[in-house]
Amino acid sequence: MDEPVEFTDIYVDEAMVDRATEVLRSGRYVKGPMVERFETAFAEFCGTDYAVGVASGTDAIYLSLKAAGVEAGDDVFVPAHTFFATVSPVLELGANPVFVDHDPVIYTMDALDLGERVRAADDPAAVVPVHIYGHPADMGAIREVADAHDLAVIEDACQAHGATFEGDRAGSLGDAGAFSFYPSKNMTVAGDGGMLTTDDPDLAREARLLRNHGRNEDGEHVRLGLNHRLGELHAALGLEQLDHIDDWNEKRRAAAARYTDRLGHVDAVTTPQSRSEAEHVYHLYVIQVPDRADLRDSLDAASVQTGIHYPDPAHEHPAVERRLDEPPNVPRTETLTDRILSLPMHPRITETEIDRVCAAIERHYDR
Numbered sequence: 001m002d003e004p005v006e007f008t009d010i011y012v013d014e015a016m017v018d019r020a021t022e023v024l025r026s027g028r029y030v031k032g033p034m035v036e037r038f039e040t041a042f043a044e045f046c047g048t049d050y051a052v053g054v055a056s057g058t059d060a061i062y063l064s065l066k067a068a069g070v071e072a073g074d075d076v077f078v079p080a081h082t083f084f085a086t087v088s089p090v091l092e093l094g095a096n097p098v099f100v101d102h103d104p105v106i107y108t109m110d111a112l113d114l115g116e117r118v119r120a121a122d123d124p125a126a127v128v129p130v131h132i133y134g135h136p137a138d139m140g141a142i143r144e145v146a147d148a149h150d151l152a153v154i155e156d157a158c159q160a161h162g163a164t165f166e167g168d169r170a171g172s173l174g175d176a177g178a179f180s181f182y183p184s185k186n187m188t189v190a191g192d193g194g195m196l197t198t199d200d201p202d203l204a205r206e207a208r209l210l211r212n213h214g215r216n217e218d219g220e221h222v223r224l225g226l227n228h229r230l231g232e233l234h235a236a237l238g239l240e241q242l243d244h245i246d247d248w249n250e251k252r253r254a255a256a257a258r259y260t261d262r263l264g265h266v267d268a269v270t271t272p273q274s275r276s277e278a279e280h281v282y283h284l285y286v287i288q289v290p291d292r293a294d295l296r297d298s299l300d301a302a303s304v305q306t307g308i309h310y311p312d313p314a315h316e317h318p319a320v321e322r323r324l325d326e327p328p329n330v331p332r333t334e335t336l337t338d339r340i341l342s343l344p345m346h347p348r349i350t351e352t353e354i355d356r357v358c359a360a361i362e363r364h365y366d367r
């Protein structure tokens with residue numbers, strides 16, 4: 001039996017261990033210097049004026065929407081093809097998620113469909129484009145719709161650390177950006193963590209209040225807020241990972257190029273595409289096939305791990321579905337969810353491993 005080709009992997013080096021030890025020994029575990037240093041470094045990385053460390057990507061989306069003024073009853077436009085956490089913060093705020101179909105080739109939000117749904121909406125307030133799989137959404141066209149209708153643009157950049165659109169980094173392309181450092185992401189904090197990025201000083205100030213019980217510098221609770229803080233240990237590990245992210249993204253792109261080169265001629269396989277103005281960071285390498293379950297079995301038999309991101313459209317999850325008056329009309333999303341398959345992807349995947357995955361796919365379709 002071959003060694004498994006792992007879907008993803010975990011990176012730990014001595015510098016991370018040293019940083020973690022330093023924080024452990026300092027006794028300062030929250031509201032300390034590491035979070036501030038990580039925020040400064042992450043804002044610089046994204047090219048934004050501010051970054052606010054929070055406890056998760058979900059919190060970053062929630063606080064961005066709240067700090068941007070989204071309220072109960074507002075319409076918030078979200079892609080139907082995304083992870084549940086793009087939508088749950090909208091519902092937590094009592095706002096209405098309005099589901100938008102995706103571009104058929106790139107899988108990010110379709111700006112034309114967005115425009116139509118915004119024009120038909122009663123209380124359009126915000127849009128949450130998702131840079132799904134690490135490919136930036138069509139931000140030029142989305143911004144045009146948003147500007148015409150005065151929508152706040154909250155980027156869900158949870159899968160897109162370092163991705164660019166027309167040369168600008170994810171997180172700097174809207175009114176605010178939300179990042180996740182969940183362990184499988186392109187960079188992590190070795191646990192849960194998130195970051196909110198923005199150029200807007202008022203939004204940054206509001207988010208800082210809201211992440212810490214709505215409490216101001218004088219100790220007064222001036223807003224209703226919960227605890228959404230990032231811990232010092234996580235921030236210290238994030239700082240270390242940030243040193244590597246550009247190199248890791250480059251390695252992911254090289255791995256993706258090799259997959260595409262090998263799989264491009266397999267008729268049954270549709271390989272992922274990229275817009276010319278965008279730089280993909282391949283959080284996931286997702287192909288489309290007509291017989292996903294069979295191919296998955298063949299890959300499993302060849303010890304190749306795969307994933308499905310995501311098996312169901314966001315609006316079909318019971319917690320969302322029961323809150324909708326009627327199911328959204330998003331035919332492309334319905335078809336896509338049956339066809340997608342994520343192949344092993346991480347910065348340390350070897351050419352030999354990629355070739356093994358591709359050979360197993362070729363064998364499957366040569367039968």
Ligand SMILES: Cc1ncc(COP(=O)(O)O)c(C=O)c1O
Binds near residue numbers: 056059082130194
């Ligand atoms: C697209 C997307 N949005 C939001 C999230 C939520 O991030 P977190 O798990 O850090 O709360 C994730 C990651 O899990 C994600 O992939």
